[in-house]
Amino acid sequence: MELNGIKPAAGAKHAKRRVGRGIGSGLGKTAGRGHKGQKSRAGGFHKVGFEGGQMPLQRRLPKRGFKSQSLKFNAEVTLAALDKLGLGEVDVLALKQAGLVGQLAKVVKVVKSGELTRAVKLTGVGATAGAKAAIEAAGGSVA
Known part of the structure; x- marks a missing residue:
């Protein structure tokens, strides 16, 4: 074994996804975000469990039980x-x-x-x- 022959294990390294770098990359234009909507915008996020203003599931269900x-x-x-x-x-x-x-x-x-x-x-x-x-x-x- 020589220092110049050392390589990482197969599959350990993979190229970072470069989005928005032209049509030929397969991730150009909308960069994998689809068209329009909150998730397509920069800074567009919502809380986990947020249902667009509808009463969330964890608040619709009754509170029940207690285990000491x-x-x-x-x-x-x-x-x-x-x-x-x-x-x-x-x-x-x-x-x-x-x-x-x-x-x-x-x-x-x-x-x-x-x-x-x-x-x-x-x-x-x-x-x-x-x-x-x-x-x-x-x-x-x-x-």
Whole structure:
């Protein structure tokens, strides 16, 4: 290889489009802009979404819904899942290791769904009123 033989990769370089340079170039006269209208003029532009004064689509449609960004840090665990887990003491870390809640979860709450047959002690985990009653009835506690 010699310095005078170095070339860019095939297709890496291409000629800039020279508009308005005569009929033979294929881009003479109107220079690829077509005839008349706002887009043919120098400085002729409009905002994205502008529909010529007609009410734009994003304003014609109704506003709807909201998704809280804090939802990804909250998680729920059922009584049935706690029963299947089979641990005496349950905290957020144990639930994450068992795969019952996501790794991002910070606030975990036990909901009353299913049955609990064993005594479970909750630490750092919340519970709904019904779930708390069911845990205490099974001999467990909520801290």
